[in-house]
Amino acid sequence: MLELKSLCKKFQSGTGNGRMALKDVSLSLQPNDFVTVIGSNGAGKSTLLNVIAGVFPVDSGQVTIDGEDVTHLPEHRRALVLGRVFQDPMQGTAGSMSIEENMAMAFKRGMRRGLSKGVSAKDKDYFREKLASLGLGLEDRLQEPVKLLSGGQRQALALLMATLSQPKLLLLDEHTAALDPRTAQEIQELTNDIVRRGSLSVLMVTHNLRLALAVGTRTIMMHEGEIALDVSDPERSEMTVSDLLERFHDARGERLSDDRILLEA
Amino acid sequence: MNLALGAVFRVLEQGLVYAVMAVGVYLSSRVLDFPDLTVDGSFPMGAAIAARLLIGGIHPLVGTLLAPVAGFFAGAATGILNTKLRISNLLAGILTMTALYSVNLRVMGRANVPLLRTGTVLTVLQEKGIPPTISAFLLFCIVVVVVKFMVDVFLRTEFGLALRAIGDNESMIRSLGVNTDSMKIIGIGIANALVALSGALVAQYQGFADIGMGIGTVVAGLASVIIGEAIIPPRSVGMGTLGAITGSVVYRLAVFLALRLGFAPTDLKLVTALLVIAALSGKSIKRGIGIERRKAVRNAGTEISV
Numbered sequence: 030m031l032e033l034k035s036l037c038k039k040f041q042s043g044t045g046n047g048r049m050a051l052k053d054v055s056l057s058l059q060p061n062d063f064v065t066v067i068g069s070n071g072a073g074k075s076t077l078l079n080v081i082a083g084v085f086p087v088d089s090g091q092v093t094i095d096g097e098d099v100t101h102l103p104e105h106r107r108a109l110v111l112g113r114v115f116q117d118p119m120q121g122t123a124g125s126m127s128i129e130e131n132m133a134m135a136f137k138r139g140m141r142r143g144l145s146k147g148v149s150a151k152d153k154d155y156f157r158e159k160l161a162s163l164g165l166g167l168e169d170r171l172q173e174p175v176k177l178l179s180g181g182q183r184q185a186l187a188l189l190m191a192t193l194s195q196p197k198l199l200l201l202d203e204h205t206a207a208l209d210p211r212t213a214q215e216i217q218e219l220t221n222d223i224v225r226r227g228s229l230s231v232l233m234v235t236h237n238l239r240l241a242l243a244v245g246t247r248t249i250m251m252h253e254g255e256i257a258l259d260v261s262d263p264e265r266s267e268m269t270v271s272d273l274l275e276r277f278h279d280a281r282g283e284r285l286s287d288d289r290i291l292l293e294a
Numbered sequence: 295m296n297l298a299l300g301a302v303f304r305v306l307e308q309g310l311v312y313a314v315m316a317v318g319v320y321l322s323s324r325v326l327d328f329p330d331l332t333v334d335g336s337f338p339m340g341a342a343i344a345a346r347l348l349i350g351g352i353h354p355l356v357g358t359l360l361a362p363v364a365g366f367f368a369g370a371a372t373g374i375l376n377t378k379l380r381i382s383n384l385l386a387g388i389l390t391m392t393a394l395y396s397v398n399l400r401v402m403g404r405a406n407v408p409l410l411r412t413g414t415v416l417t418v419l420q421e422k423g424i425p426p427t428i429s430a431f432l433l434f435c436i437v438v439v440v441v442k443f444m445v446d447v448f449l450r451t452e453f454g455l456a457l458r459a460i461g462d463n464e465s466m467i468r469s470l471g472v473n474t475d476s477m478k479i480i481g482i483g484i485a486n487a488l489v490a491l492s493g494a495l496v497a498q499y500q501g502f503a504d505i506g507m508g509i510g511t512v513v514a515g516l517a518s519v520i521i522g523e524a525i526i527p528p529r530s531v532g533m534g535t536l537g538a539i540t541g542s543v544v545y546r547l548a549v550f551l552a553l554r555l556g557f558a559p560t561d562l563k564l565v566t567a568l569l570v571i572a573a574l575s576g577k578s579i580k581r582g583i584g585i586e587r588r589k590a591v592r593n594a595g596t597e598i599s600v
Contacts, residue, residue: 082469103473104468104469105468105469105471105472105473105474106471108468108469108470108471108472109471111469113469119463120463120465120466121466122463122466123458123459123462123463123466123467124462124463125458125462126455126458126459126462130455130458133452133455134455134456134459134467134470135470137452137470137471138470138471139470139471140471142451142452142453142455142456142472143451143452143453144448144451144452144453145451145452146450146451146452147450147451147452147454147455148450148455174529190470
């Protein structure tokens with residue numbers, strides 16, 4: 030499904046010394062894998078997602094999605110198979126445009142956009158049905174600009190838009206981190222639902238270790254640009270957060286300096 | 295009385311003919327969130343091309359319709375400078391505008407081309423039996439209605455939605471598979487096509503094309519867009535274009551009144567610039583003293599873009 034081979038990515042810092050954001054990262058995802066990605070700040074989690082999405086190129090290595098080498102494809106050419114939700118609810122939707130227009134844009138993910146009507150009557154019924162599945166009443170507000178929605182509603186819409194045209198891979202970049210705890214939980218449940226129904230492969234970055242173990246089928250921990258830990262079910266389902274940190278200690282021979290941050294976030 | 299009425303009629307004509315340009319500026323500044331200074335060059339370019347073709351004996355309709363084609367390429371050039379060569383949007387527009395000054399002189403052959411003895415779209419109408427007193431008004435009304443209708447429909451197509459999303463949330467629409475570079479190039483091209491069409495009509499309306507007629511076009515266009523937004527809140531695409539058109543008419547009316555109040559015509563650019571500054575700073579001052587702070591923050595993107 031997703032095949033990462035020896036990815037390296039260096040960022041130039043102002044002082045002239047580069048920082049290795051990804052060091053020889055290899056990862057293989059099977060269809061229906063739901064991988065949670067954890068790690069402290071600067072571990073390379075977001076870089077990994079950005080590299081898969083094609084936001085910036087890698088220095089070396091290869092990205093293959095569903096058998097196709099996309100290493101050198103620009104971001105917009107990978108969109109057909111990739112759905113993405115960001116931390117900031119503003120980032121996944123166009124605020125000045127209506128709910129139905131946002132849905133219509135997502136519906137055309139990766140396809141040619143011509144001069145036919147942006148939102149057709151037939152699409153509307155489909156959008157209404159999809160929006161109703163969120164249970165937020167958005168199906169009755171099709172014409173309203175998205176900026177009138179709350180953060181949680183906007184993120185739910187972003188999630189729906191990311192998965193509307195059935196991408197093969199869904200990238201979630203701390204997509205519940207900016208929401209209040211209750212809304213975060215609702216969005217997470219919605220995510221699990223959508224993933225289950227759509228049988229997607231997922232990479233979900235999170236700061237919450239408990240959540241990382243509670244959802245998905247596999248957890249990887251990144252540390253200083255490398256994958257320090259990679260555990261899958263059924264082994265993973267037995268693990269607690271302290272088991273996870275212990276495993277990290279065994280694997281790397283060091284304690285995470287910011288355990289507390291990881292636990293509390 | 296009759297004289298005053300006639301003068302107001304002239305103002306309406308001007309407002310309408312420049313409204314086509316204002317809709318172009320609305321497209322770049324508001325829909326695409328791209329401060330496009332190409333306009334000061336593409337407006338006289340439209341005039342120059344129409345003038346040159348008309349005195350060359352080309353049918354006025356054909357000459358008028360070829361101007362926006364050239365305008366499209368001028369805008370596309372700015373888009374390419376910005377997206378492909380990574381030159382900032384303001385500088386990209388300035389570069390194209392400067393280059394167009396030479397191009398326009400080449401096209402016209404000299405700084406001023408009178409069109410008094412050639413046929414224009416207006417004389418074509420008059421030959422069809424339309425009285426000269428209303429021919430310009432009638433023509434510009436039709437053009438404005440057609441342009442508004444086409445732009446409104448266009449902005450609601452699949453392509454148009456993506457174009458609007460670029461001005462709203464560029465990274466989102468890119469993640470949905472849109473080549474934002476090409477879209478911007480086409481979008482700025484379309485905006486300048488409208489500007490050039492306006493220039494071609496203005497040249498025929500005033501009876502000459504002049505190398506200096508583009509100076510201040512962008513500011514006048516922005517003034518129209520800002521006035522329009524104040525009168526008609528742009529809650530939808532249709533209201534946005536209607537606002538630009540209304541703003542253009544009101545702006546020309548304001549210019550007319552300023553002249554009646556005794557302003558020298560040469561001072562008008564200063565007055566217009568002050569008007570735009572006042573409109574923009576009004577928002578910042580309100581923000582400074584805390585009124586509408588939340589609203590201002592929410593709209594910060596669009597305000598700064600001006």
